[in-house]
Amino acid sequence: MLKRERQAFILKQINLHNRVLSSDLSTEMQVSEDTIRRDLLELSNTDKLIKVHGGALSKSFHSSFLREDIYQLDAKKMIANKALNLIKDGMFVLTSGGTTIIELARILPVELKATFFTGSIPAAYEYAKHPNIEVIFIGDKISKGSQITVGGEAIMKINSIKPDLCLLGVNAIDLTNGVTDNDWDVVQVKKAMVEAASKTAVLTITEKMNTCQKLKICEINQVAYLITEMDHQADLFKAYANTGIEIL
Amino acid sequence: MLKRERQAFILKQINLHNRVLSSDLSTEMQVSEDTIRRDLLELSNTDKLIKVHGGALSKSFHSSFLREDIYQLDAKKMIANKALNLIKDGMFVLTSGGTTIIELARILPVELKATFFTGSIPAAYEYAKHPNIEVIFIGDKISKGSQITVGGEAIMKINSIKPDLCLLGVNAIDLTNGVTDNDWDVVQVKKAMVEAASKTAVLTITEKMNTCQKLKICEINQVAYLITEMDHQADLFKAYANTGIEIL
DNA sequence: CATTTTTTTGCATTTTTTTGCTTGTTTATA
DNA sequence: TATAAACAAGCAAAAAAATGCAAAAAAATG
CATH class of the missing domain: 1.10.10.10 (Winged helix-like DNA-binding domain superfamily/Winged helix DNA-binding domain)
Incomplete structure (x- = not known):
């Protein structure tokens, strides 16, 4: 070495x-x-x-993106670890932004060869550090709040690809309303992501489960995998598992 | 062999x-x-x-760690400060990546209202922190070495805009060969940037002046402003000023 | 084609870098 | 305070790099 x-x-x-x-x-x-x-x-x-x-x-401020004040970091690390199992060599993966996705980006094994699409600046930054991952950035206007690109150009670009897997960090999910969020622009983009991908995995801390926000991203049945920090056999997931979602 | x-x-x-x-x-x-x-x-x-x-x-491996130690940071800060004078309220500005541009991004005055286009992840990240700046990211494949997007999509996108100003961090410039660089993909993108913009400003530390690399980005006469850390009256610039470039 | 020039390559020599080890000292903590 | 772990400094062996040189190969020239 x-x-x-x-x-x-x-x-x-x-x-x-x-x-x-x-x-x-x-x-x-x-x-x-x-x-x-x-x-x-x-x-x-x-x-x-x-x-x-x-x-x-x-060094606390060494990394450009501070991690000290990330809420429930340990839970997110655990989620990221589970999500790794879904990613195989050669895959085309489309990911949103969010702290959970960024944790995932950090722990991608060096041997992994895959192509990642994202509109998230911090996620792209992490992916780009990886030696064997090809990163395609989905450009457009950057939404200040969430550091991801939003807008028609981005959505068109997403519509033009057909990734194997979409990894979606989400803010709210429940059985009747599905995956929801509060930011209109972000919702448009995430909608397009779910539509484009063959399969969608939802990453969230359990705290956000069974909560609902104002705008719908997709129905529960469009989600293939649900990944949280808790054991997949927990009671909380029973009803979700019944809808056909695989709990990790 | x-x-x-x-x-x-x-x-x-x-x-x-x-x-x-x-x-x-x-x-x-x-x-x-x-x-x-x-x-x-x-x-x-x-x-x-x-x-x-x-x-x-x-190169991609290297970019994953040694980034914090910026060469000639003070000079670059000085260059960034001079470059500020070119940026006015309401402008559409197209920028490359590079450490000098990122310094510029960091010191943009809070009152400034402008629209910035870039294909550089770290630059976009800095622009996005700014309260009044609209950031449009030019998406495509991310070049590991330089952390900027390269490729046909990016070039097409650049061709479709008409910014007032292009701020270009460059690696080599001399009188006979103009602005040059060594990375083919990056050269294509920078070429497109210069073509698209009404005016181009070249930012470089003097150490890189009168050096030449293998691939041409543009001729000297396509450059409107040359910004370095040295006083604009220095002898070094005489010949450049004679070609009509404004030295800052 | 002959000859000059340039480029490429390997070798010998010296210098620098890297690394593990030893010795004695400092530090953390039970 | 005792004790084991961690450390710093110096040393030596090994590996790698730089330097200068010369032979061989390739290219250019007349």
């Missing part, structure tokens, strides 16, 4: 877990702890991380 | 595995490591890969 690769790996671990132990890194990468220490020293000298006794911590 | 073949093989390996070792290449192609080193040096000089101790890494 080359020195630069090692340092890249360390930074990735730091961005993923916010902290690393020298001993872990040493065994993971099969080099002596001295080497790790020297790497950490270099990275800390260039302000890439904060070196502490035994390892290193992430 | 011919030199050209060898270098093509190296690039193929880089695209395949994101990394190569000089020693591997040496045995695989039955040439001395010196030769490999010289090949890697050449490829690195034309920005095809990142040369590191022991081998080389793919």
Whole structure:
């Protein structure tokens, strides 16, 4: 393993877990702890991380997109991990934005080769870091609130593709109203995404389940997978499973 | 094995595995490591890969970590400040990517109301933070090395707009060859940008002046403004000013 | 075709970088 | 305070890089 690769790996671990132990890194990468220490020293000298006794911590403002104040980060990480199972080599994946999707973008395994379409700036930013993923950005006007592109151009572009999978971070889902949201522009885009994709997976923390907002994105039966942080056998999901949705 | 073949093989390996070792290449192609080193040096000089101790890494790999340390940041801030003078309320501005443009994006005054078009992820991210700026993202495939969109869709989109001003961060400019760059895809997009805009401003640190790369973006006389960190009366600019370019 | 020039390549030598190890010191914490 | 872990500094071996040089190959020239 080359020195630069090692340092890249360390930074990735730091961005993923916010902290690393020298001993872990040493065994993971099969080099002596001295080497790790020297790497950490270099990275800390260039302000890439904060070196502490035994390892290193992430510089809170190091990443362009702050993660400190993400609501229910652990739950979202868990969701992202489950969602990984749906993504296979060679797939064309269309994704929305949102913090859950961004967590997913961060943990995509390096060996994965796939093509990702998105209109989300932070998501595209994360995808673009990945060595083997081709990223197609769906351009148009950027909605300030959500950092994703909205508008006719974007929708036309989405209509012109046929991805295998759509990963949708959503704000509200319930049995009778389906997937809903409050932002008109965003709803138009997400609608188009669900229509375009062969299958749609909905990612949400359970807190948002059985809630409803003003505008409909799609019906429950258009959703193939529901991914939350809870065990898929929980009672909460019974009624959803009955509609044919696969709970992960 | 011919030199050209060898270098093509190296690039193929880089695209395949994101990394190569000089020693591997040496045995695989039955040439001395010196030769490999010289090949890697050449490829690195034309920005095809990142040369590191022991081998080389793919550009996309590199972009995934060492981004925070911006070269000549102070100079770039100064350039950004000068460029501000060109941007007026109500303008439609088309911008490339690059660290200088991103500095500019960061210091746009809050009162400014304008519409910005860009294909650069980090630039769009900065523009989107601004309260009064409308951001239109030019979508297409994202080039890993430079974090900007490239390709036919992007170029078509650029051709369909008529911005007042194009702000171009460039890597090389000289009197006889004009504005040049090394990345074919990026050159296509920048070409389209210059063609589309009423006026083009070139932003560059003086270090890159009077240097030349392999592919032409535009002639000197297509540039309306040249913005560097140095005083506009410096001798360095005399010849440029004579061609009618306004030096800021 | 002969000859000059340029490019390419490998080799020897020196220099630099990287890495693991040892030794003695510091630090965290039970 | 005791103790194990982590650290810093220096050292040495190995790997890689830079440098200069010369032979071979290729290209250009008359």
